[in-house]
Each structure stands twice: as C-alpha cells, then as structure tokens.
Amino acid sequence: MSNLTRREAIGTTAIGAAGLALSATASSAGAQEPQPIAAIAGKHIPKPLRFDPAKLSGLSERLITSHWENNYQGSVRGLNTIEKRLAAAMADPDYPTVAYAGMKREELHRTGSMVLHELYFDGLGGDGNPGGPIFEALDSWFGSYEDWEAEFRRTAMSLAGGSGWCILTWNAHTRSLHNYWAWDHMHGAAAGVPLIALDMYEHSYHMDYGTAAARYVDAFMANLDWEVIDARYQAATT
Template structure:
C-alpha cells in the first residue's frame, strides 16, 4: 500500500497570521511529506507493505513505526484546523470535558501546560479512555495514544519545526494561538 498525504481542507495561507503560509508549506508540504516518503521506502518486502497507518502504529517498531506514526500524527494535527473554526466544543464532547476537567477553561489550561511543558519533541493529546472519560497525555517523539488503547481526539505538535518559523523559541506563544485555529466541529466528530 502506498501512503499519501491528503489534500489540506484549507489553502496554505488560510491560517495566517496565526500559522504562516511558510510554516504550512514547510511543515506539511516538506516535513510531513518526508515521513510519507520514508515510510513508503521502508515498507516494501516487510509485513507492513500493505498495512494501514493504524496497524503500523500498533505493531511496528523502529523506523517503520516512527515514520508511520508521524505520518498519522501530522494528518490528524493538520486536519483539525480551519480559517473559520467553530470556537468551542458543544454537545457530548463539551459535557465530557466538563465532567473530566471541571470546565473548558480548566481543560485548556491543563492541555496547554502539557504542550508547553513537554521536554524535547513530541505531542500533547486529548484522549478518550475506554470508559468514555477524557485525559490529557504527553507523548515523546512519534508517540501515539492508539498504542495504549486510547482514542485520540485532539493533538498539539510541539516539535520545534511546528512553530519555529513563526514563534522561534516561544512555544507558549504558539500554544496560545493553537486554540484560535482549532475547528471543534472536526474534534467533536472524533469524539
């Protein structure tokens, strides 16, 4: 199976100035594409030659896992954005956030702390557990919550390449604008 990046649901300049066109072109068009290319070069002749990204995440190790998980993570990350996003969750997701964190603001604070405070490169995730409750977790490098039996709902990429063009070393500034481009309609559908 040849893996490909899907077309973004918005133009590369649509999230500017929060996330610049240059960042989208580098991060999505070059960096994420490199993971896809690497994965496609690694899997021929292996048990993962015809595997889905989810199967690769669950069963692979080493470079095949890293490139497969990073491909999946980046698709998940970029498809949750919109130039005209729904600003807050509603319905069952809003209820689950209130139940798990006390309020939307308390959730945002906990998630932002996890994103800003992750040492090195990785991802902050909002995940749904088997009992339907929500939790904020951190994953280093290519880590993905599917490997722990959790359902990913939302993620923030805190590898430096995701924000350095626009925010240099100010990860906190990047995390604060991250909330402004999230489309909760997309995130609700994942829940």
C-alpha cells in the first residue's frame, strides 16, 4: 500500500465505493421484485379419469373422452391463463380496475367449471346402486330415496335445452341436503358442499342423445359411484 501513489489510492477507493453502490442497488432492486402469489400461480393440472370410459353404460367412450378433453381440460387451461394474467396485473400498480374486474369474473367462471367437471367425472364409474349413510340421509331429508331421485331428475330437466348444473349439495350452514339448480359454473349455495354434480350443458349429452336429455339423465344415474358420493357426504358432515 505504501508503494501506491495518492492518485492510485484515490482511484482504488472510488472503484471500491462504486462497487458497493452497485451491489446495494442490485440488492435493493432484488428486494423490490414481486414475489410469486401461490393463489394465482396458474399451475392447475387436469385430473385423469378414474374409470375406463369404454365401460360405462349408456354413455359412449367418444362422448366422455370429448367432454373430458375439450370442455374440462379447456377450462383448466383457461384458468391457468387467467391466473397468470392476474399475477401480472398485480405487479402493475396502474393496471385498470375495470379490466381486473373482468378477469376476476373469468377466474370464478373457470374455477367453477374445473371443480364441477372434476366432481362430475369422479362420480361416475359405478353401478348406480346407492348405499351407506348418504342413502339413509336422503331418506331422512326427502322422505325416501325415490322421492329424492324424482326431485333431482326434475331439477335437472328444468335445465334441459339450456345450460347449467344440477347439484346435490350438503349445506353446511343449514345442515341439510338439497338439490340445487345452477344456471352456470358460478351458481352455488353459500356454504354448499357439492356431492353430485350433473352437467346439463348440451355438450355433455348431445353427441349420444341429441335433444333427449331425459335419456342422458337415466344413463348418468345408472353410472353413479355411490361409494364416492357417500365418502364426500361423510367428509362434509364430520
């Protein structure tokens, strides 16, 4: 150090100070980078079918596969896209509120479609024969299983030719079972836990039944897996 000239010493000190300043600036910039938001990460993965679609009774493999690949997976992809756009918008303090509102509506729509379709497909693959605590509960709330089924079918058919979902729901607030009418993916009873989700959009049956929606409902009921439905009921009520 004693061999350095005064000018060299000053230069070395200046370089060191500049380096520290750059380091501090980089650290500050890194600290200000937006962190990923787990709630809107856009990383949803489609669930595989839990049954062989070729073995359902009255619902063709072509229909089920098309419904699962196009409608369900399309909603999953759409939700991932919307969540990523929401995350980008949150990083922009000047992002227009009105545009954000539109994306939040689409987020709800796509989320409802994804969830209801997963409940729909996961509830299939059985022989349609009810049993377990859910069977007894339907007897209790509707007078008999047959009376529940009649009301469920009537609710479903009130949507035929239009769109929406018929949903057997455990309402955690009223502590009761109900068949609810849902005009789209965003309708649902507050505090409601879906147990059976019947898709009444035409894409779910038109390929097999045209406009004969009642025959589609027959086929849906014949393929319900009541072990799955009973497990949902017990999970919701415990």
